[in-house]
Amino acid sequence: MNLVRDGYTRLVRPALFRAHAGDPESIHEDMIGALALLGALPGVRDLVGLLTRTSGDPVTVAGIDFPGRVGLAAGMDKDARAALAWQYLGFAFAELGTVTAQGQPGNDRPRVFRAPASGALVNRMGFNNGGSVEVSNRLGVAGIVRGNRAAGIPLGISLGKTKATPLADAVGDYLTSFDRLAPHADYIAINVSSPNTPGLRSLQDGGALGELVGALTARAALQAPGDPLPVFVKVAPDLTWPQLDEVLQAVTDGGAAGLIATNTTLSRTGLAEADRRLADEAGGLSGRPLTARAREVVAYVAGHTDLPVIGSGGVMTADDARALLDAGASLVQLYTGFIYAGPALIADINEEVR
Numbered sequence: 001m002n003l004v005r006d007g008y009t010r011l012v013r014p015a016l017f018r019a020h021a022g023d024p025e026s027i028h029e030d031m032i033g034a035l036a037l038l039g040a041l042p043g044v045r046d047l048v049g050l051l052t053r054t055s056g057d058p059v060t061v062a063g064i065d066f067p068g069r070v071g072l073a074a075g076m077d078k079d080a081r082a083a084l085a086w087q088y089l090g091f092a093f094a095e096l097g098t099v100t101a102q103g104q105p106g107n108d109r110p111r112v113f114r115a116p117a118s119g120a121l122v123n124r125m126g127f128n129n130g131g132s133v134e135v136s137n138r139l140g141v142a143g144i145v146r147g148n149r150a151a152g153i154p155l156g157i158s159l160g161k162t163k164a165t166p167l168a169d170a171v172g173d174y175l176t177s178f179d180r181l182a183p184h185a186d187y188i189a190i191n192v193s194s195p196n197t198p199g200l201r202s203l204q205d206g207g208a209l210g211e212l213v214g215a216l217t218a219r220a221a222l223q224a225p226g227d228p229l230p231v232f233v234k235v236a237p238d239l240t241w242p243q244l245d246e247v248l249q250a251v252t253d254g255g256a257a258g259l260i261a262t263n264t265t266l267s268r269t270g271l272a273e274a275d276r277r278l279a280d281e282a283g284g285l286s287g288r289p290l291t292a293r294a295r296e297v298v299a300y301v302a303g304h305t306d307l308p309v310i311g312s313g314g315v316m317t318a319d320d321a322r323a324l325l326d327a328g329a330s331l332v333q334l335y336t337g338f339i340y341a342g343p344a345l346i347a348d349i350n351e352e353v354r
């Protein structure tokens with residue numbers, strides 16, 4: 001028996017899923033609480049690290065040295081509470097957030113739904129987070145500064161638009177967050193692809209995106225002349241190829257360092273019969289139903305730009321990660337696969353990639 005693989009899927013996951021059958025989000029809150037504690041307990045975290053960590057395949061992307069290829073996707077640690085813990089589960093990097101300039105509660109609960117027969121989740125969280133001041137303070141207290149590896153691994157911070165801020169003022173909203181959070185990040189991700197903030201995805205339109213990316217990269221150059229903080233742009237899987245061409249043009253013209261492909265999808269294709277009831281829930285679908293589309297988008301992006309691509313979407317097995325890397329991704333991120341398979345998935349991918 002593999003302690004990590006079987007321990008999670010046979011013991012930890014069933015207990016968690018049963019304990020919180022009504023609302024998957026409460027498991028999530030408990031898990032983040034436990035990981036925040038873990039990050040602060042040297043003996044315990046080292047033991048967990050001994051059980052779960054495997055060495056990855058190091059790679060340098062956008063000037064950042066990553067100790068492996070597998071990272072945590074945005075949305076799991078929205079408030080950076082567990083920033084110090086992710087390395088002990090085996091992640092080679094973690095993308096914190098999405099953080100908005102002002103704190104906000106997000107949508108009403110329930111807002112995340114499990115689709116176990118499909119290996120999927122549907123969520124409409126709506127950027128619930130404490131806001132850029134709170135998150136920046138927390139990272140400061142944890143001693144996390146760009147490049148200092150206080151968390152043991154590179155940390156990205158994902159930025160989104162505050163719901164109450166009109167779209168016309170989006171650039172200022174992102175810049176406010178950037179000023180507060182960039183000192184604590186190894187890269188910034190511009191999230192313009194969540195389906196759960198009204199109008200957000202329209203920021204992927206060429207003109208708006210070019211302006212947003214240009215403003216943030218200019219600010220990065222001002223903050224650190226000679227060594228500007230890399231800015232990535234995270235795109236939706238629901239764009240057509242002409243729309244994606246426009247995004248690539250804007251991202252290149254704006255001076256971004258790379259792309260993250262993809263966020264969750266509005267499509268409901270691939271939901272198993274047993275999960276069809278979730279087809280009518282508003283929100284983004286992630287996990288197994290997204291695997292093929294994310295791979296397609298990564299291949300398209302990698303084929304049409306020289307910028308590096310971080311692959312995200314439906315990595316449920318080591319083979320899925322391998323396929324995303326083969327499609328042109330330099331790194332991969334996990335969310336849904338990690339919920340269903342736990343840290344063993346990271347170990348499996350590390351083994352496969354090595």
Ligand SMILES: Cc1cc2nc3c(=O)[nH]c(=O)nc-3n(C[C@H](O)[C@H](O)[C@H](O)COP(=O)(O)O)c2cc1C
Nearest residue numbers: 073074075098123263286287312313314334335336
């Ligand atoms: C509950 C939940 C919350 C998420 N929140 C965010 C978020 O705040 N920002 C973001 O960029 N992506 C967010 N995502 C999208 C993930 O980062 C990821 O791109 C997507 O789920 C596809 O990967 P997966 O199939 O491995 O889950 C969220 C996903 C889920 C399931």
